[in-house]
Amino acid sequence: MTMTVPGERSLTALAMLRSRLHFLWYLTRRSPLTVVGFLIILLVIIMVIGAPLIAPYDPNKVMLSSRLLPPSSIHWFGTDEVGRDLFSRVVYGSRASCGAAFMIVFISMSVGVFLGCLSGVVGGMFDSAMMRTMDVVLALPALVLAMALAAALGPSLFNSMLAVAIVRIPAYVRLSRGQTLSLRERIFVKASRTFGASNLYILRWHLLPNALSPLIVQATLDLGGIVLIAAALSFIGLGAQPPTAEWGALVSSGRSFILDQWWYGTFPGLAILVTAMGCNLLGDGIRDMLDPRLGPSE
Amino acid sequence: MTDIGMKPHALSIENLSLEFPTYDGAVKALDGVTIQVGNAEIVGLVGESGCGKSVTTMAATRLLPEGRYKITQGTIRLFGRDPTVMSDEDLQQVRGKLVSTIFQEPMNALNPTIRIGKQLVGVIRRHEAISRAAAETVAANILSDMLIPEPSRIMQAYPFELSGGMRQRVLIAMAFSCNPGLIIADEPTTALDVTVQAAILRLIQGRARRTGTSVVFISHNIAVVSQICDRLYIMYAGRIVESGPTRAVLDSPQHPYTRALLRCLPERVQPKAQLESIPGTVPNLLDPPAGCFYRPRCLEADERCHAKPQSTTLTGGQVVACWQRSKSQTHVSNEA
Numbered sequence: 001m002t003m004t005v006p007g008e009r010s011l012t013a014l015a016m017l018r019s020r021l022h023f024l025w026y027l028t029r030r031s032p033l034t035v036v037g038f039l040i041i042l043l044v045i046i047m048v049i050g051a052p053l054i055a056p057y058d059p060n061k062v063m064l065s066s067r068l069l070p071p072s073s074i075h076w077f078g079t080d081e082v083g084r085d086l087f088s089r090v091v092y093g094s095r096a097s098c099g100a101a102f103m104i105v106f107i108s109m110s111v112g113v114f115l116g117c118l119s120g121v122v123g124g125m126f127d128s129a130m131m132r133t134m135d136v137v138l139a140l141p142a143l144v145l146a147m148a149l150a151a152a153l154g155p156s157l158f159n160s161m162l163a164v165a166i167v168r169i170p171a172y173v174r175l176s177r178g179q180t181l182s183l184r185e186r187i188f189v190k191a192s193r194t195f196g197a198s199n200l201y202i203l204r205w206h207l208l209p210n211a212l213s214p215l216i217v218q219a220t221l222d223l224g225g226i227v228l229i230a231a232a233l234s235f236i237g238l239g240a241q242p243p244t245a246e247w248g249a250l251v252s253s254g255r256s257f258i259l260d261q262w263w264y265g266t267f268p269g270l271a272i273l274v275t276a277m278g279c280n281l282l283g284d285g286i287r288d289m290l291d292p293r294l295g296p297s298e
Numbered sequence: 299m300t301d302i303g304m305k306p307h308a309l310s311i312e313n314l315s316l317e318f319p320t321y322d323g324a325v326k327a328l329d330g331v332t333i334q335v336g337n338a339e340i341v342g343l344v345g346e347s348g349c350g351k352s353v354t355t356m357a358a359t360r361l362l363p364e365g366r367y368k369i370t371q372g373t374i375r376l377f378g379r380d381p382t383v384m385s386d387e388d389l390q391q392v393r394g395k396l397v398s399t400i401f402q403e404p405m406n407a408l409n410p411t412i413r414i415g416k417q418l419v420g421v422i423r424r425h426e427a428i429s430r431a432a433a434e435t436v437a438a439n440i441l442s443d444m445l446i447p448e449p450s451r452i453m454q455a456y457p458f459e460l461s462g463g464m465r466q467r468v469l470i471a472m473a474f475s476c477n478p479g480l481i482i483a484d485e486p487t488t489a490l491d492v493t494v495q496a497a498i499l500r501l502i503q504g505r506a507r508r509t510g511t512s513v514v515f516i517s518h519n520i521a522v523v524s525q526i527c528d529r530l531y532i533m534y535a536g537r538i539v540e541s542g543p544t545r546a547v548l549d550s551p552q553h554p555y556t557r558a559l560l561r562c563l564p565e566r567v568q569p570k571a572q573l574e575s576i577p578g579t580v581p582n583l584l585d586p587p588a589g590c591f592y593r594p595r596c597l598e599a600d601e602r603c604h605a606k607p608q609s610t611t612l613t614g615g616q617v618v619a620c621w622q623r624s625k626s627q628t629h630v631s632n633e634a
Contacts, residue, residue: 012454187406194361194401195421195472196394205420209411 027289034285040278047094055088059245068261078263080253086263089245090271096246098275100161100239101226105219107165112172113215117203119173120180131177134170142167146229150238157246160239164229168222175218179211186210213290220286224279231272247272306378308480308512309335309358314372316357325583327353329536330372335480338510340503342523342544344559345533346580351516354533355482359397360389377479395425398473400502402485404465408457414468415453418475425476440471444501463494467501474505480512487522499526520559524548532556535581535591538609542616552618554596590621598622 028035047054056076063083071078077086119130137145149163183189189206197206231248233239240246242253247268254265316328328350335341343351356362358374360381374381377396384392401407409417418437419430426433434453441449444467457465466486473481483502487495503526506513517523523530523544530547532540532555540553551557561574578595581587587594589604596603602621609619 187401187403188409190361191399191401191407191469192409194359194393194397194399195476196390196392196424197420198390198424201420201424205412206409210409212411 031285031288033281034288037278037281037283037285040274041282044094044098044275044278047091048098051092051095055085055091057085057088059084059088059092060243061085068257068264070261071263077267078261080264081257086250086267089250090247090268093245093247093250093268094271094275096157096240096244097227097231097234097248097272100157100230101223104161104165104168104226104230105223107161108168108222109172109215109219111165112169113176113208113211115169116173116176116178117180117207117211120177120184121199121203121207127177130173134173137167138170138174143229143232146233147236147238150233155238155241157234157240157244160230160233164226164233167229168226171218171222172215175214176211179214180207183207183210217283217287217290220279221283222279224276224283227272227276227279305337306375307334308337308339308377309333309514310373310375311354311358312373312375314354314357314374315370316353316367317370318367320584323584324368326586327367327536327583328357331533331536331538332372333514333531333538335512335514337479337512338507339529340506340513340515340527342520342527342530343514343516343533344518344520344523344530346518348580349533350536351518351533352484353536355399355484355514355516359393359399359482360384361399391425394421394476394478396478397480397482398476398478400466400469400473400481400483400486403489404462404469405489407469408465410457412456413453414455414457414460418453418468418472421472422475437471437475440475441468443474443505444468444471445497446471463490463498466490466494466498470498470501470505474509474511477509478511480514481506482514482516484516485518486515488517488519495522496525502526520548520556521563521565532559535586536583537591537619538617539592539620540616540618542612542614542618546614546616550616552612552616552623553592553620554598554622555592558595590619 061084063079066075066079066083067081069075069079069083075085075087077090079085080089115130119127146160146163146167149166150160153159153163183206189202192202192206230239231246231251234246234248235252237252240249242249250268251265251272254261254268257264258266311331311333314328314331315326317324317326319325331350331354333341333343333354343354345351353362357367357369358376358381369382376392379392381389381392408414412420415434415437418441419433422428422433422436423430428436437453438449441452446452446464446467452460452464452468457468460468466489470486473483481502486502487498490498499522502513502515505511515523515527520530520532524547527544530541530544531538532547532553534555540547540551540556547556548560551560555576558574558576562576564573576595581591581594590596590599590607593599593603600621605621607619607621609617610623611617612623
């Protein structure tokens, strides 16, 4: 009957924001572990973005006079065999490790969702061929396949990223295809067709938004596993090459000193552990929030 | 009733037969269905579940799954055009602009992740090249025409915030939003409370009358459709068994099935009396009985009913396909 007055609208927007914040608070109170996961991921993101501000030293600066120093107030995580500050290297390493993990999830998710939706919408032979191909990729152990791909492409951070991304694609293809197939039969999609919506419109406005929540959960949970795989590839020398600071590579070079200089391998290893755990906690939490029907895990 | 004037009918289905091939053989969903919907006419399509009401209209708008059905005979014309040979682009233009559908379940016919207003605006802007703001005004106007209080607030809401009746109003608004020439209302009140059914019926009727929109109203409830329809078609097992002006059909139902349907209405029964039902079930369309499909359940059936009954036009525009009525026939024809 009447259009809303602008002031009124902003007021309702404020009320909406408040109720949303309240809702968030309710959710966090219900699962404190999710908050822990969220804080860890937040910390990692801050570390990735603000590495130059946080790191006290140049991560690649060699100081032969201060080789293999134990953790102290000057070198929080100690130093390595050529005197580089390990804290700075772990902080900068987050850029390589987590940056790679984010990129991998981004690549495999966008490619996977695109192929999956296409497969679900097109159907027929295309769908069968796509799904069998994905089954073949899934049949091979992820780490072994990623190793083979990375070795074939040549050892570098970018190539190992590509390898892991390819290995992770099938999960997204299967997930988004399944979502597309079930959503396609929903009445609002059919109704939209009767109003003359094009396939593209249906894909963008009906299929994607409704398929998103399981995809977000999958991506967050994946992130932890991918941090591990990417670090593993670097650990065996197929990923980041020296002198690049990368957590897996740091653990790898710290391995030979682990008995006498425990801090060398331990701190980068802890960084991997904490990040992967944070991703899993957050992923679990998001799943519980987005799909209350499943109930909290454990 | 069947005059072919200057303007083509909104919907004209002639002698349409359609089947779904399955592993067990062809399911003959429609058998010689003839339906005419004139301009600005409200027509009811009545029958039990599975008698082909929805299939008829879905065939007309080509919403049946492609490649899973076969039209064995007959023609469909939507405003004079044949939907079975349209390109996908033409179909998308026609749907929404010329024909819209209102679905049975308002609970599931709106996208749960998008605000009402955005969904409405999406439909409007799909067919009309107007700005977002203009489309929003149009949407708000239609919503208030559907007696929705505070349309601007409703447009900001997500579907789950609305009741079933409200959602159905939104869907009706959506169907009317591009001023289509024909609206197919597929049991729009079935999922609703009886208290809002009448209101929804009035909304559809009122808007259709004001804008000169034709409506095909599908229902299994003859009482509901008779309230707003000019003419009725009674379907049974994929065939039209009786048709005619609403009053004539209700006052003097000719086909035994129509009579049985009217007897089954609860509102005609004395309190605490036994409710009527029609004995037997709808025939299996994989292997329908010979002759009249209603014969196995019909109380008046005799030997003649083993042959397929011809349509008989009675005075007053009523058409009935039954051997028992052909005695008083005026002339026999295959057309309604």
